[in-house]
Amino acid sequence: MNATRTLATTARVLTQIRHDPRTVGLLVVVPSLLIGLVAWIFTDTDVFATIGPAMLALFPFVVMFLVTSITTLRERRTGTLERLLSMPLGKGDFILGYTLAFGLLAVIQSLVASGYAIWVCGLTIKGDVWLLVAVAVTDAVLGSTLGLFASAFARTEFQVVQFMPAIVFPQILLGGIFLPRDQLPAGLKEISDWLPLSHAVDALNAVATNSHDAAYVGGQLLIIGAFAVGAVVVGALTLQRRTA
Structure with a gap:
């Protein structure tokens, strides 16, 4: 891998996204709006104080997974990846460049979502706020890397969506969002x-x-x-030059 080529890939991805207002809105605004909707639903109750932290994990994770996987797949379907790899750009440069680009977006997204949850929706944090943000950022980056991983195996955008039940939904169901993990039935706790x-x-x-x-x-x-590093490595090893 080459640092110059990786950073050039990162800059190209960020430039493309900057010129796509809908994607920017989906990445930065939608997770906060969903968190706000949950807080609004449970107004005048203590429910949001209980599930609010989990929402900071859930919504950015899902959004980053979808946007990253579909964007990367589009590079293959349009032949952009094949043209890039015909130049001195390796798969590792491509995947790492995408990881850095969407990782930066994940940082922005998590900062906005965390700030909105705490200072607008009134989420009470008894620990250090910087630790909360650090976890939220890492979680959003995880969503990006799993999206890169899924895009390496998908042939169409519809197949990317089909990966949601296989990769994302089990984590939502068993991740302690609906039921504390120590209360899960025998076997499911170990899986989680x-x-x-x-x-x-x-x-x-x-x-x-x-x-x-x-x-x-x-x-x-x-x-x-x-897990994030593992997803990047596997994604780089299995990435196809283009989609048939």
Whole structure:
């Protein structure tokens, strides 16, 4: 891999997205609006204080997964990737460049969503706010890397959507969003331990309630980061030059 080529890919992706207002709105605005809708639904109750941290994990994760996977797939379907790889650009440069671009967008998205949840929707955070933001950012980056991973196997945008039930929905169901993971039936708790979104939800809840120290949250961040790196590596190894 070459740093210059990777950064050039990053700049190209960011330039393309900057000229697409709908994608920018989907990435930056929609997760905050969804969090606000959840807070509005549970006005005058304590429910949002309980599920709010999980929403910070859920909505950015799903949005980044969809946008990244579809954008990367479009590069293959239009032949852009094949033309790029005919030049001195390797698959690693391409994947890492996309990871950096969408990682930067994930940072912006998470900062906006976290700030909106805390200062507009009134989400109470008993721990350090910077830790909450760090987890939210890492979780959004995870969504991007899993999107890159899924795009390597999909042939159409419809197939990307089909990956949602296989990759995203099990993590939502078993991640502790609807039911605490320690209350899951035997077997499902063990499965949830191997799903990265579970660790993001655990870490966000730990920061929100200040129930664990920074070392615990740091350990969860390392697990999420390991999944993200693994998705990038597998995506680079399996990426096809174009879609038939």
